[in-house]
Amino acid sequence: MLxxxxxxxxxxxxxxxxxxxxxxxxxxxxxxxxxxxxDDGFIxxxxxxxxxxxxxxxxxxxxxxxxxxxxxxxxxVFSNESLTLTINQLKSTPQHCTIYTGISNAFLDQLQTQAxxxxxxxxxxxxxxxxxxxxxxxxxxxxxxxxTDFTIHHANVAILGLGRxxxxxGRSFAALGANVKVGARETANLxxxxxxxxxxxxxxxxxQELKDxxxxxxxxxxxxxxxxxxxxxxxxxxxxxxxxKPGGTDFRYAEKRGMKAMLVPGMPGIVAPKTAGQILAxxxxxxxxxxxxxxxxxxx
Amino acid sequence: MLxxxxxxxxxxxxxxxxxxxxxxxxxxxxxxxxxxxxDDGFIxxxxxxxxxxxxxxxxxxxxxxxxxxxxxxxxxVFSNESLTLTINQLKSTPQHCTIYTGISNAFLDQLQTQAxxxxxxxxxxxxxxxxxxxxxxxxxxxxxxxxTDFTIHHANVAILGLGRxxxxxGRSFAALGANVKVGARETANLxxxxxxxxxxxxxxxxxQELKDxxxxxxxxxxxxxxxxxxxxxxxxxxxxxxxxKPGGTDFRYAEKRGMKAMLVPGMPGIVAPKTAGQILAxxxxxxxxxxxxxxxxxxx
Numbered sequence: 001m002l003x004x005x006x007x008x009x010x011x012x013x014x015x016x017x018x019x020x021x022x023x024x025x026x027x028x029x030x031x032x033x034x035x036x037x038x039d040d041g042f043i044x045x046x047x048x049x050x051x052x053x054x055x056x057x058x059x060x061x062x063x064x065x066x067x068x069x070x071x072x073x074x075x076x077v078f079s080n081e082s083l084t085l086t087i088n089q090l091k092s093t094p095q096h097c098t099i100y101t102g103i104s105n106a107f108l109d110q111l112q113t114q115a116x117x118x119x120x121x122x123x124x125x126x127x128x129x130x131x132x133x134x135x136x137x138x139x140x141x142x143x144x145x146x147x148t149d150f151t152i153h154h155a156n157v158a159i160l161g162l163g164r165x166x167x168x169x170g171r172s173f174a175a176l177g178a179n180v181k182v183g184a185r186e187t188a189n190l191x192x193x194x195x196x197x198x199x200x201x202x203x204x205x206x207x208q209e210l211k212d213x214x215x216x217x218x219x220x221x222x223x224x225x226x227x228x229x230x231x232x233x234x235x236x237x238x239x240x241x242x243x244x245k246p247g248g249t250d251f252r253y254a255e256k257r258g259m260k261a262m263l264v265p266g267m268p269g270i271v272a273p274k275t276a277g278q279i280l281a282x283x284x285x286x287x288x289x290x291x292x293x294x295x296x297x298x299x300x
Numbered sequence: 301m302l303x304x305x306x307x308x309x310x311x312x313x314x315x316x317x318x319x320x321x322x323x324x325x326x327x328x329x330x331x332x333x334x335x336x337x338x339d340d341g342f343i344x345x346x347x348x349x350x351x352x353x354x355x356x357x358x359x360x361x362x363x364x365x366x367x368x369x370x371x372x373x374x375x376x377v378f379s380n381e382s383l384t385l386t387i388n389q390l391k392s393t394p395q396h397c398t399i400y401t402g403i404s405n406a407f408l409d410q411l412q413t414q415a416x417x418x419x420x421x422x423x424x425x426x427x428x429x430x431x432x433x434x435x436x437x438x439x440x441x442x443x444x445x446x447x448t449d450f451t452i453h454h455a456n457v458a459i460l461g462l463g464r465x466x467x468x469x470g471r472s473f474a475a476l477g478a479n480v481k482v483g484a485r486e487t488a489n490l491x492x493x494x495x496x497x498x499x500x501x502x503x504x505x506x507x508q509e510l511k512d513x514x515x516x517x518x519x520x521x522x523x524x525x526x527x528x529x530x531x532x533x534x535x536x537x538x539x540x541x542x543x544x545k546p547g548g549t550d551f552r553y554a555e556k557r558g559m560k561a562m563l564v565p566g567m568p569g570i571v572a573p574k575t576a577g578q579i580l581a582x583x584x585x586x587x588x589x590x591x592x593x594x595x596x597x598x599x600x
Contacts, residue, residue, distance in 0.1 A: 014449070134453045138476070142445040145438045149574040153434045175475030176438070274449040
């Protein structure tokens, strides 16, 4: 339980409703800023303006998944207000008050350093990335079904990378009857691909290996699918690029050759906002509870 | 091979392009009616008007999947012309000339009886239905991912019926990590559901069994999901009804209660026209080849 903890949520989207629900169930005291258009059905959560917040009693501040913009603005979906967090506000919190964000940037990093408060970047955690790989893989399945005129079943599918997302993709596409090959470089990954019953290949042979592919999904944040690779791929091949911007595909050349290639941003919040919110809520609850345990141990 | 066979296609859609490709590869002589807007890239297939057809040499006539309309019109996607097949045309074919259609109706049945030519209804064949269950299940997955805010993974999914489609659905949803239960009546089906590692239930307990469901997919062509059943289901439950019209759901009541329920027509031609065409092309090729073998045996 989180009885006695005071947690402030500033801005956020549908995912944050799941966080509010979870923390409320655990009996935390929840203050909300940037939620003025939200229904009042959330028991145990009170809406405030940034001026009304009782900063002195805060144990944690939860920011949106995107954290802050380059000039310090905080995204709000449930408000028309634009919010920002000042160094003075942050400094008036207790020393242990932890800031939770999805990702960070130079602005937020600097704010945190100046205020000297702990900062947790949830999206950088392995567990969050692995749980998020589930809605990401389902989103890739949805796109593959929607944007091709053939079935995934018996299609030749190549996945580039056996990271946290690549492993889930390999399992999901194979489970639906696709012929899946996975490209990687490390020998341990090539062994794991083989153990999973999939066909491993070294990414240095990518040009040869993609020649007979119907669907290619990239997860590697490097220029993998170059013009040379694209030139040898079947024209009907569909490319889903899940690597962070700018992706690993030569999109200009793909378009020139008339091939369908899509760079897809954060799928979890799009295809399954409720599940994506529950993933964050569960991890946050665990983190907040373990902080409390540490406090208890410190006291003992 | 189908060397020497003369096959006429009248109308049809993208699926029929796969049929033309396949039969052409097998060296059949192919005549096309209702394809005047089709590219001329199809080697071995010649376009004719209905008047130009050499009816006396035909071994087979392939109609669209829909067969004919109630008043005898044949659907053409690659032509603006409206086509029809007369009793005199049909009677001028050789006695063995077989008509292949997806489904039939009173008009076509009568025409066939009058002309006394064999009629094969492809969509009534078990093999076609089983192959088609693959794109159907992928279409259901696509809809489930698209129309819910949670993942299929760990969702509570109920499938009604363990027929040709139900079995594929059960396997596909379970493969993606859903908690799948399947409702059936026959003890052999309940045993098979259990063998597949899924949870069987008798459809007489449907009201109780759907109480905690996130996604329900009906394949039974009978009123299964009644107002009484719907009233006990969670409001967020998403219903996909794959049974033929009018489906097995009380859609009026579902809408009244604010629940999302969709009656989905023939998925294969929508989500995977190329695969759906290949399914028909492969079965047609086998049927035409086995006819030839029978002829050879008769000759011997």
